Amino acid sequence: MANGYRPEIIQRAFVDFIGSRLHPFWSLTTPKLRLIARYTLSDNLIALRFETNRAFKQQTSEMMGGWQGGQYLDLRVCIDGVYHQRSYSIVGLAHQPLWWLDDATERHTADQRHTVTIAIKPQGLVSDYLTKQMPLASVVDTSLPLGNFTLEQTSILRQQISENKQPSPLLFIAGGSGITPMLGLITQALSNGHQVTLLHYSRTVSSKLQHQWQQLSDIYPDFIYYLIHTEDPTTYLAVTRYLSAEGLLSLNLPLADTQIFACGSQALLAGLYKAAAEITLPIDEQLRDKIIVENFGNALANVDNDSNQIFDKTIPVEEHTVYLRSRQRQFVSDTTILTAAENADIRLAYGCRQGICQLCRCNKVSGVVKNVQTGKVSGDGYESIQTCINIAMTDVVLDV
Template identity: 55%
Template sequence: MTHGYRPEIIQSAFVDFIGARLNPFWSLTVPKLRLMSRVALSEDLIALQFETNHAFKKQVFDLQQGWAGGQHINISVPIDGIHHQRRYSLVGLAKEQLLYEQTDNDNNAEKSPTVTIAIKPQGLVSDYLTKHAALGAIFNSGMPSGDFTLAQAAKQANLSTLNPTLNKQSSLLFIAGGSGITPMLGLIMQALQSGQNVTLLHYNRMPLLTTYWANLAKKYATFTYHLIHTEDPSTYLANSRYLSAQVLLSLELPLADTQIFACGSQTFLAELYRVVDEIELASDPLSINKTADTPSLRDNIMIERFGTALPDFISSNEIAEVEPKSISLRTRQRQFTTSTTLLLGAEQAGLKLPYGCRQGICQMCRCHKISGVVKNIQTGKMSTDGLESIQTCIHVAMTDVILDI
């Protein structure tokens, strides 16, 4: 008898259908998370811990051996009958202890691997998860993904003439603003475990995770951290409240050979790009007189895509300077005028358009542009004047535009 394709006698989908009616958390194929606990890490940052179901454990922990530091996960959150998709950074590594102690109620903590995210209670979905979702609530999830990782940084470094290699001798600099610290936790732990030299620079309105960082510095001699409390001058570097060229130079790192990981708001990341443009990586490392023929420190920067801020992205101030343009929704026979993104402009006009992450990641806001020129606020790329598929959350109108909505 030949051994080849063997059809399933009972389809997995049918088993899931029956099983979900007995226990909604059970599934052979669909990764699911069950909310176990909430812990306030600061006034505006809440850690959420989830238990994982069989499908998640099989697909993520067994087959993929967890996830890489810096990756994120997509969670489907039903609110008032509507499923909203959001991506959140995973805190820590798959088999590392969490940032807080387990409570007595966490009876399954040893038996079931957990997933932790840390989010700010703002926006519809994040506010719901941090304040209103009941403990025990179940959510469908995606697989951990994302290229904000050490492996991707090594790949990027090998393609760079400025920093041709990323090894244990390389310096790693992590720069975070506010809640941008969350993907750094797993990245830093992974880097330290591999023996690399790590420096953390975190700007926040108040010190965050001070005990955690202090313990990490005691354990790893290769770890240095600076927590910049923006309201406390005693924490400033180079007498500067904000990120500057002088601050980066004061770290005394070999910047030309330093891989930089950055995460924060678009404004924060845009400022980082402006700062590194002031630093010359020529023969004198302390010079901040940039010339056109010197290598660029931009080549060493990797950013978390939640706060996508490429070197040519448009800041919110620049968006505000765009003259209002007329936007026509052909199918709905509606029209409005806006100088901001198409999605935000529609909402300000009282019109509801499809959306998901609002950051150009999930593609849920994608639609067809019939005519007109739009500009991508992340890349600065201009569209053509004809039929084209665009995302309303990251495009501004440069001429009058007609959308097939």
């Protein structure tokens, strides 16, 4: 027998199979969550707290030492015998007490159980089931924390770290339940010494969220927040309920050095890019290049590079051919690649269809695509793309 080869006498998969029959929460390899509590954060936002199993704790610790603010989990939920997969934002940071748990006993219990909490807006089959119907102590399979909507991915921050510069100002813009990935991000940014400004556009008032922002403001003098309630003119920036260039300028931030994180509907993101196009920065700089987005909703925005504006309407795109190299199939596309494939009765992998869960990501061999969320145009060579948020600008070859 060759040196170094140590066969498993009992396969881990077999042990997992037997263990899952004895107890559904037990697994050596599969991360699982067990529901232990629900909390109402606002009229349209529910937090679910889960106990994590040993596989989740071990793999999360080994890979990243926890998770970063802004990340999410893919949950695999069984409803009436059918499995559904959905993505939900993680609230807060690893080992960070939840701010709405005022009872000391509950805080201690949460810490002891190594919990993770997600936030959900009840608006569909899976979300309604999780927030209203799934019994406490139910077990679901989960991914490890995922997503690049984090502080570490920004070019400004990476440059400052390499050059040992002072942390840059950060501007967080959220619409409605788009605030959920911001909860951990903002806490992490403040603890790293950033000046942080928050704009939260919402139709409802949440006392729990307001309490959180006020607590952070009391602890960190460099944290400023604006809660814009769309039905209350006294809360508007620059006398308008919508995001505008005048509103951004009224914040008196050094926008040329500010990284912007935005999460919300397509209408909110369209307004942000339109406002960014109207603000002049030093030569060779555009404010839109300093924006990182995490979005929800399926409406497509029309990106017009000549005017640097995004309008909330259908995209007029020329037809191009998309080739699937591995399958030896092809189809014509004048919308997102995923939608065009489905129109041609070709099934591609997908999840959220919103550019969040990454399940549709594949490798582009050649051709140019445009991201419908950001308006950025790709190169012509080999790179990873998401089919649900990219449109073909030339003929495209995918390694699918």
